[in-house]
Amino acid sequence: MGLREAASRLLEGRHGRLGAAALRAALVDLYEFWLGRAATAAGADAGDPRVALVAVGGLGRRELVPFADLDLVLLHNGHRGVGELAEALWYPLWDAGVGLDHAVRTPGEALSVAAEDLRTALGLLDVRHIAGDPELASRLAGSAREQWRRTARKRLPELAGAARERWERTGEVAQSAEPDLKHGRGGLRDLALLDSLSVAQLVDRPGEEVRAARALLLDVRTELRRELRRGRDVLAAADAGPVAAELGFADRFALARALSGAGRTVAYALDLALRSTVDTPRLFGRRPVRTPLDDGVVLHGEQVALARDAVPAKEPALLLRVAASSARSGKPIAQGTLRTLAAAAPELRTPWPKPARDALTELLGAGEGLVDAVEALDRSGLWARLFPEWGAVRDLPPREPTHAWTVDRHLVRACVEAAGLAGTVSRPDLLLLAALLHDIGKGRGTDHSELGAAIAAQVAHRIGLSEVDAGRVSAVVRHHLLLPHTATRRDIAEPATVHRVATTLDGDVVVLELLHALAIADARATGPGVWTGWKAGLLGELVSRCTADMRGTPPAQEPIEPAHRELIAEAVRSGLGQVRITAEGEVATVLLAVPAAAELLTPAAGVLALNSLEVHAASLGAHDGGRIGVFTASPKFGSLPDQTLLREQFARAVAGGRALAAQLAAKERDYGAAASTAVPRALWFDDEADGADTVVLELRAPDRLGLLHRVAGALREAGAEVRWAKAVTLGGTVVDSFAIAPGSGLPDGEWRGRVERAALLAAAGAPVVRDRPRPE
Incomplete structure (x- = not known):
């Protein structure tokens, strides 16, 4: 039986379906057996001290997943026939369709390459003997680890820089709708970095929580590849259901929540490791500089810490000042400070004192630094003390396909976006709190806006807001979808639509402006491409009309535009459908006119679809014996169609000469x-x-x-x-x-x-x- 057929039988479970861990172990055994036999046939005998076949990567770690490439090194000590031996090993693997990353080197050559190439240095930490001389393999494994221990600290900046570049490309495993299990932040590559720091004796070995996260990530990666029958490491929503079922989760959302927790565990562990090794400079006996940041808070070297005279047990707002200082400065909170606060910080009693409210507003308005500050508090159990309601949305996967983040990360990202809009509203403190809470009602099997409004009112009263302000925060959470839904699903030129929105908000202009800013922040924090110039224009116009209605000055009805009259006149005169296109950026306005007796919407929608134009809005009107449709549309891909071609197609469709369906x-x-x-x-x-x-x-x-x-x-x-x-x-x-x-x-x-x-x-x-x- 060939290698490919044997591997296929394991995947198909012809003799009983193996669990994920058992499948990986079986694949390791299969490839080791096959490679050992092939090496012996090629001449790499166990007693020959001149040659050894070793594995690195997944096979070296005994973590081989389906459809993984093999990373192999053929070691030798001047073996003259090593080239022929290598070909005898590599060609059968290629013939079997196995992906192969291979090298032929002496131990000295391997160590020399590792000294220059970080990827090779990390790979050699997983060296494991497969065939040939075990002593030769053992000497390389020991020498590679010793070399890494001697040089690791000098190479840490390069290691950290490469990791951060990778995270920029792949995003995070935690709180991501479609995580990259291997390359994402908090994924399997980061676990390998933690292992390398442990081998260098710079950090302790990973604890039980990290080991459990590794097992879950490996199991999901294994089942994903088994399900797809190919090498893939990004868990798409469409593939998550079968993977969840195989691993015993209730559904893909339960799996996503567990994966998010695992990714956060790994990412946080690596952050701490890099902070203690890379980001903390070695001062050779000098004490770190302590720079005051706030009352009771200092920057100690590169970390935010408590001042020497701070008394956490007597200062309820100190926790929030520490977090706000971290978010503003972009510097992490020291682990010792987090432990001290977790042990000694008193509970903020209802209602919070004004200094605590002010510190919360500073924290929420700090911008990008908020993300890491909240993560540090959440991992330490301190965020749940401030907001016990957070547990319901922590790592909660999104149900909407447009969302790129878990609900808790989306709420934090919405605060980051709202901070940039604080200058556009009269009450930025209420905007930031509403941004933090607008989806807090999700995950409970009920209308999240209504439940969220009730929760927001409770939080607002707890932190000491007045009745009026608490009511406004609750109203913003209750109606946070009102403006975007109305703007994109209703005709905002109709007075009835505008008046309904104004009445729903009880004529409160402050709530209206808060909803406008929150709608922008919410869309920007949802995912790429959600907030567009077209939506911005619609939302701005709706808010302008609602403001006028609230102030008792509704806008006058606009007369038909001259360009519309001209196109209608041309359609009536010619008896044919007419088209005119104008574009602003990626959004086009397409005017289509027909004589009064002709059908308009159906042929217009069909012709636009044939030309790959996605219609966002269409308004229909009549004037002087003709009818006109104003369509807002954008190309799904490519550029706008030629106006002459579109006019010819539309004219034929209106006349019934084009079988659009x-x-x-x-x-x-x-x-x-x-x-x-x-x-x-x-x-x-x-x-x-x-x-x-x-x-x-x-x-x-x-x-x-x-x-x-x-x-x-x-x-x-x-x-x-x-x-x-x-x-x-x-x-x-x-x-x-x-x-x-x-x-x-x-x-x-x-x-x-x-x-x-x-x-x-x-x-x-x-x-x-x-x-x-x-x-x-």
């Missing part, structure tokens, strides 16, 4: 889009659009090419008149909102049922049923 279906097949099993949902909203007979239908469905075209056609066939439409994409889900009015005299309930069924069938991909509503 078939072309969209063909394009969707060409893209190989996977069919979603998610079930579309429809929601109705009354009094959220202008016009006594106008209601809003909100459709939530899996995103697919031409969805707006299909649904618009279905609504038209069901007898609904669409006045405006909005579309927002959330990962693989789209929320399409339509302001519609009935086009027939059917009873309201019957008409809504007909429209809803048509929309849901179209969203699910069923053919549009052309059953026109019966006449009055």
